[in-house]
Amino acid sequence: MDTSKYAALFLSDSRENLQQCDTLLLAWEGDPARTEPVAGLFRAMHSIKGMAATMGYARLTDLTHQAEHLLDSVRAGRVPPSADLVALMFEVVDAIGAGVDDAVAGADGQRLDPVLAVRVAEMASGPAVKPVAPPGGGTLAEPQPGAGAGPWVTVTIRAGVVMGWARALLALRRAEELGTVSAVTPDPAGIEPDKFAGKLAFRLESAEPMEVVRAALMGVGDVAEVTVEDDGNRPAELSARSRPDVRVAREHLDRLMGEVGELVVARNRLAQMADERRDPGLQEAVGALSRLTDQVHEGVLQARMAPVSEVFDRFPRAIRDLARQVGKQVRLEVTGREVELDRSVLELIQDPLLHLLRNAVDHGLEDPATRTAAGKPAEGLVRLGAQRQREGVMITVADDGRGVDRDRVRKRLGEAAAAAGDLDDAGLLAVLARPGFSTAEAVTSVSGRGVGIDVVLTRIREIGGGITLRSTPGEGTSFSIRLPETMAVVPALLARVGSERYAIPLSRVEETGRAVLETNPVGGRAVRFRGEPLPARDLRAAVGQPAPPGGEVRPFLVVAVGEGRGVIVVDTLLGRQDLVVAAVELPLGAPGWITGAAVLPDGMPTFLLDPAGLFQEEVVWQR
């Protein structure tokens, strides 16, 4: 597809939307109680989000998504309108304006402050209000457990399908066209769509032969299986909730996960080639392969999930011991133990969580005498909670202690205090997370909130998550940690060309070295490696950056290309990095050798390369 055409449309459409946002925001600022500006802003954010997602601008998509969610919460009355809210939206609209320009220029997220999306998300979570019940059964048959007539029909939706419940509902409607439906399980009136487990069962009294019924239901799309049980017994798998477990060695799962990661990368490359050849037969075959790959991926991810209790349950003892040691009375309240996370995510957050909990007890909570004097119960409260969210999981570590003493942080900053701004929660976190700041001995006596926060933040970012801080003097401090539910990790070698960083899967790299890129007799470029001239590609040229002056010694990496080897020349080799490959769509115009995207620990995005692909195409990435 011609991306340049879409990029231009994206730019003009987005700018038009943003222009409207300015007008709407001014109207809203004048009267925060008005609802029309909110609806208009919501539509604008939604529109930009959809476009950005389609163009593959992941960072811009994330911010607009958070903003849309926030506005939706305002619209639904879950978050009250306020001057702060309007001010935040002004900031968001400005950031999106810059973000749109950057994204089109090929630098998605360059000027986007990652904290902004988190602040928006924070505001959206607002005061806790009961979630609104999903829309009820409407035109659908009311479930009549045990009653009804006809055989039981079970429809299994393919694993990993987005909006599985909506898909199941289409099957149900199709069934209603064929006969009388009863005893629908799960109950459409009571289900939370996002918790649908993939199986829908109902009784169907129909004049049609069962083969016709089965074919009709399979035709709904994304249906893996339709079974019909004629004996009138409810399908066993739905009535019995227990599921047999099998023990699987951890390393098997890890290996499988790695292989599935590679499979996804190979699939992406194949899909790109199929698109280029415009061969419908090939595209169809790749489409089928693609869906299967997604299912296998989803299946493996599912198998790796474990409840957070596996980590949470280790903390009470450690906290109790620490409390005794420092002479404090502490109650640890744990919620959401059943929430599930990928095992590797769980393992990686254990230390950061313990760190935050220890900080809360050691420095956040006051000693019993001070608490009593301040009118608080002598026993301090530390809360550790996990909560499933629309995307991922939120883990909270909170205490009801003294809060961070901002004046002392400011003193500690000295001359840098002015530059740090007014130390709101986001600013405070940024200061506490400065590597130098955290190790300073003086800070421990300020509040203890500095120790190792940089380490915690880095770790969380590495696995694709984020942290927000909220601290109120005298009331306490809380950290909210946003985590992806699952992750796919690819060990990679990071290389820099110009101002951009690219990642090459470590499994493809054989050696590295330094050499001068020379023009070889055949007209291509070559690097002499151990006396042997190897075909070479300058990554600078491939990503459309100006060529450096010739004759310069530059680092390179040797990669396997088919039966032979090739050399990729870069500006700087940055070293090994385990990348969490994000589930983002690649930009439409990206060449086939761009096979994935990931966010680096510093919050900036990087692209994953297929080195062999670089030698099969002379395509320069036109951006």
Next chain:
Amino acid sequence: MAHTVLVCDDAIFMRTMIADILTQAGYKVVGEAESGVEAVRRYQELKPDLVTMDIVMPEMGGIDAVREIVKMYPDAKILMCSAMGQQALVVEAIQAGAKDFVVKPFQPARVLEAVQRLLS
């Protein structure tokens, strides 16, 4: 004869992209609408074989447009275009009479699959 399609979305970007996907696959895009009100009007005028309908649009949203169209033409084939995380709205649209849905960001193959399902 090629099947006719009405494309409804408030973003030109999305309309262009959907129209391109469909045109390249041999469908005939006979009209576009950028609001729910316009979608209903254009449907009456064009009686297309298929409608792609965005959920969030100004004036009248996609779900209300589905209700209006299905009230007049119960056999209307309407394909909802939804963003991720809008399952509750998609469910509502299906209850209102939409026949299928696709989720943004669009993969051309998925869009065409759904269109073929509806038109077969």
